[in-house]
Amino acid sequence: MKRLPASFWLLFAPLVLWMTAFLILPYVRVLTQSFYTVDDFGLLQPGFSLDSYSRFFSGPLYYGTLWKTFTLSATVTLCCLLLSIPLAYYIAFKATRNKTLLYTLIILPLWVSYIVRAYAWKIILGEEGVLNSLLMYVGLTDAPISVLLYSDVSVVICMVHIYTPFVLMPIYTAFEQIPKALVEASKDLGANRFTTFRKVVFPLSLPGIIAGATFAFVLSLGDFLAPILLGGPNTLFISNIFQNMFGTSNDKPLGSAIGIILLVIVLVVLEMSARAEKRFSSLESGR
């Protein structure tokens, strides 16, 4: 390998040093800490023990919550896809005027504060909230529906709302990149629009759909705020347990082990999705 000139390092060293000190070493610390133990006084005892990992996989609270996190994140991802595909399709293929405005409208929520959007659902879904009082005002219900807020449902609704723009963007981009001539050709060959969507549009936009789904899934896996703000007593995500271990429960080794498990899952999901995107990007390989 040829040696890089000093000017390269002058430019690049700040980044390398910063990332090593403030990102890589902190993650290494979590890894080593996951092998430590705590003594009776809650103090860290350095060492190499797999105790935390075995506790994770033998405690139903832990692996059960991980499983629940998986299913809720998958639900959020599915809902995001179901919402994103028609809207992206409409803007990409149907809207003729105001396309830029519509596109700006779908990325705008990405710039709007997370906490503001979570809060909005709190005042909409609450027992004395906008939705319940509206339903009662119109006469659809007599008493407020209390299951709306502080339940799995409200957490899923809020996450779907927050992560849909992340899914919309790559799907819309994928739809836009499909040559319109291909769609026309499919129709000329006698396919109806449903068949055209299933056999032409959908396969060609699959990389965008995978990218969007990955965003939604990974972001929901790591979200700990929506469950705190909108969740019920049983709405527990793995990130909430993780956070607790560094707070009230004060079990840093177990917390670190959960963190490492979460990290590995996220990295595996990202890698799988990168491979799937490559595999299904027929548009590029076909050329």
Next chain:
Amino acid sequence: MMYTQSVDKDLTADAPDRAEVSLGKSFRRVNGLDIAIGGAALAVMTFIYFPMLVVVLYSFNPDTVNSFPMRGFSTKWYGTMLDNEPLLHSLRISLVIAVVATTLALVIGVLAALAMKKYEFRLKRFFERVILLPITLPGILTGVAMLSFFPLIGVRISLTAVAIGHTTFLICIVLTQVYARLKRLDPFLEEAAADLGATPVQAFFKVILPNIRTAIIGAALLSITLSLDEIPVTFFLIARDNTLPIEIYTMLRRGITPEVNAVSTLIFLISLLTLVLSVRFGERETKPI
């Protein structure tokens, strides 16, 4: 499309007829399926915007309870907000952190982007992927990792730690945005500057910088927005003084206080403004330099 149409006209005599036929077809296309797609699109758009509209609307609600229908119109919650000293204090802290973190990220990120553009090195491909990790990894992991490590190197859990935490992921934003722009620049620009006798530093300030200016401004706007909104990392690194989103978070945990509607409306307006600005700069980007 344009191309195929003109070919049609040249080669076939019945081109005008065809055009009419396809026009007729496009009128006939408005059928049940179209209405369904349009309706679904409208419904999703409503779902996305309804919560924000509610917040803006109810910031003018005279009542403490956010019920339907609203009884009257009042700006009193804006007044309450302006009297909330902890809230204003947290806003000032957030602004300072956003400016400090963005500045640091700009310096480190732009320098690294220049290095990546100018030099070839092994692992460059790998690096291009890894540099996205700080943004894609769950913020809660990064936050806890920093919480566990910073005290060991003498960085106390404080606003300094928060600023360092923000800088770390903002660097990735700046780096990817500026690097993408640099890759599209004419590779001979810098050579031409050197041929004309400019030192590398002069070439950067007189030739490269003006050409990547809009990308830098765009990245800075995005960085400030993200920093002002960041919770997961900040959550673990904060000591006494809250940032604005953390202050709102604590207000929410105490119960619903309608002044949050007023604060949220203002935050929403500011987000709108920054987006419009960044779209402006983005548009200029597409014009030939």
